[in-house]
Amino acid sequence: MSRERPRVVPVEKGDQATVDVHALGDGPDGLAKIDDYVVFVPGVLPGERAIVDITSATRKFGRGELRHLEQASPDRVEPRCAHFLQCGGCHRQHQNYRAQLLSKQQRIQKTVDFALGADTVAVQPTVAAASPYGERHKVAVQLLPDARGSLTAGFHRARSPDLVAIDDCPASDPLAWDLVQRTIELLRELPHRAWDPWFAPKELLRSVLVRTTTTGSAHVVVVATEPRIAGIERIVDRLLRDGASSLSVNHNDGDPARLLGPHTELVAGRPFVHEEVGGVTFRLSPTVFFQTSPRMAGHLVQHVLDWLRPTAADDVADLYCGVGLLTLPLARRARSAFGIELHGGAVDDARASARDNGIANATFRCGQVAGWLRECGRELPRPRLVALDPPRTGLTPDVVEALRSLAPDRLAYVSCEPQALQRDLPLLQAAGFRTVSVVPFDMFPQTAHVESLACLERAT
Ligand SMILES: C[S@@+](CC[C@H](N)C(=O)[O-])C[C@H]1O[C@@H](n2cnc3c(N)ncnc32)[C@H](O)[C@@H]1O
CATH class of the missing domain: 3.40.50.150 (Vaccinia Virus protein VP39)
Structure with a gap:
């Protein structure tokens, strides 16, 4: 009777190893190998040889972080975003657009x-x-405390509920990103703090969602754990002057994984924005699905x-x-x-x-x-x-x-x-x-x- 020999795991956590990258996975990682042992590494491209820090190694596969490239792919380009690989968003920025x-x-x-x-x-x-950048007309950021306890924008890390603070997002339509920043700047003037399901469950402010249209309108939605945000009228005029056509509050006191709750109330401006596609003008309420x-x-x-x-x-x-x-x-x-x-x-x-x-x-x-x-x-x-x-x-x-x-x-x-x-x-x-x-x-x-x-x- 033949007995299956336990598989040899060639590395352990903390090792440095040389890997060859064979393919891109369906998510943020490249699929690299040490002989026939698979190591998932973000930020690498097929055909590359890299030295990686092994961060985990099980019998089935390992994970690693890129330390140094021994051989780079001709498809490699400089990522445009300063938060590349920290933010879970745009993990193909190191690959030229034709190869993407x-x-x-x-x-x-x-x-x-x-x-x-x-x-x-x-x-x-x-x-x-x-355009390979600046095309996302719907941008949603989570709110989190910055180093001084004030508000800042965050996106999730890859495969994690943790947030990373973000100060720029080149994938977003520039007006949408400016309005995210401006909304947060104005919200800092109010006496409310960022909500966190574990560490600050009683705080008010969850997220900011901005949808812009190619016709130049923009709906800003602030997601809060209460139906109303006391004092929000103090920021309305400046937000409308700086590019928003509407401001709403969405009430979400439920599931941390869901961006929006069921009720949205208009605070100021027009209740809808309009987008034109193929000669048809579409009315858009703040929480409906529309292509980004x-x-x-x-x-x-x-x-x-x-x-x-x-x-x-x-x-x-x-x-x-x-x-x-x-x-x-x-x-x-x-x-x-x-x-x-x-x-x-x-x-x-x-x-x-x-x-x-x-x-x-x-x-x-x-x-x-x-x-x-x-x-x-x-x-x-x-x-x-x-x-x-x-x-x-x-x-x-x-x-x-x-x-x-x-x-x-x-x-x-x-x-x-x-x-x-x-x-x-x-x-x-x-x-x-x-x-x-x-x-x-x-x-x-x-x-x-x-x-x-x-x-x-x-x-x-
Ligand atoms: C991917 S979106 C497509 C919307 C539209 N075709 C577009 O491109 O703007 C899918 C839509 O299906 C709706 N939906 C999900 N499950 C549904 C169901 N069982 N019956 C009807 N609509 C559903 C969602 O509310 C959402 O608006």
């Missing part, structure tokens, strides 16, 4: 190959961000329209429609478009935008996608074309089942999570759809995140 796009295409290719096996398709080149880069949203909309190609004879459905980003442009070309969405505020915005843009053939319902799909073809028209953009968890089995019975001619599946895409493509294939093409989109440059559009048709 290529590595995202390769990642989605692997996903699609795994999902479809012999039926795989060639993934198209990644659609590049309008409006210019990339425009590319996404165009690709969905190009694949679905609605005509004046078509009824179209947009599942998980948010504020109608896809529904309204589709409605402009179709006989009718129907959007279904769980968030009541997003549905109100979608209906208001339909009215404001004179789009009379778009209807929206607030509810669960699965329930609505079951009614299609009975009380509701059967859509020949379907767009779907689920949350990170992807599709539920009842949605896939309902799509099988509905059997639309074409599907445009927008995915923000490759693992969900990998699981859902074979399910959709088994439900009678064939994947024709897949296009990745770089919605979050300088990070490992990648979105994609899978174009499917009903198999004959």
Whole structure:
């Protein structure tokens, strides 16, 4: 009887070791090896040889921190942000932008190959961000005490609930970042402190969320553990003068992992901002989902329209429609478009935008996608074309089942999570759809995140 020999772990915590980097992981780390032992190291690139400080070493894998590069990749560039690798955000800044796009295409290719096996398709080149920095129009920072006990901005460290203080964020739209800073500067004048679930659970101020639009408006939301912030009216005029078009307070006294609570109250300014994408103006309430880069949203909309190609004879459905980003442009070309969405505020915005843009053939319902799909073809028209953009968890089995019975001619599946895409493509294939093409989109440059559009048709 052969007994498995215990695996030799070639290093231990505290060692310095030379590693060869083979690939990038799906998160902040590069995958390096010492012989066949894997060590995860942030801030390295494939093809590099590095000396690392080993920070942990288990039988399965180790972790290390870069000390010195013995051989650098030709794709290496200087990170633009001073908080690179301390902040858990933009961990691909050391890779040139062309290589970032290529590595995202390769990642989605692997996903699609795994999902479809012999039926795989060639993934198209990644659609590049309008600009590799300064494109995030929604910025949310946590508030934490600075060295003098006053307020400062923080982001989470990678794989950690700990916060790191941040004084600049080149990934953010410059107006959004200026407003984050200005809001914090003004909040420091009030007698309130930063909340912390463990060390300061009674304090008031949790986070600042800013959404800017390409048309120049900006909604600032201060998240607090109470519904009101005493004295906030003292800062309103200066915040509005310095670029905010609205200021709201969101009340969140719950889960530390959730940015927003259920109630938001306008303190000053207009209750909504408006964003324009593809010739449609969208009304946005402060807490609804909207793509972080409006210019990339425009590319996404165009690709969905190009694949679905609605005509004046078509009824179209947009599942998980948010504020109608896809529904309204589709409605402009179709006989009718129907959007279904769980968030009541997003549905109100979608209906208001339909009215404001004179789009009379778009209807929206607030509810669960699965329930609505079951009614299609009975009380509701059967859509020949379907767009779907689920949350990170992807599709539920009842949605896939309902799509099988509905059997639309074409599907445009927008995915923000490759693992969900990998699981859902074979399910959709088994439900009678064939994947024709897949296009990745770089919605979050300088990070490992990648979105994609899978174009499917009903198999004959
Ligand atoms: C990734 S967003 C897409 C929104 C929109 N397509 C866009 O690009 O702006 C997903 C949306 O699905 C909604 N949602 C999540 N689960 C849902 C469900 N079971 N039924 C309906 N909507 C849902 C969320 O509220 C969110 O607005």
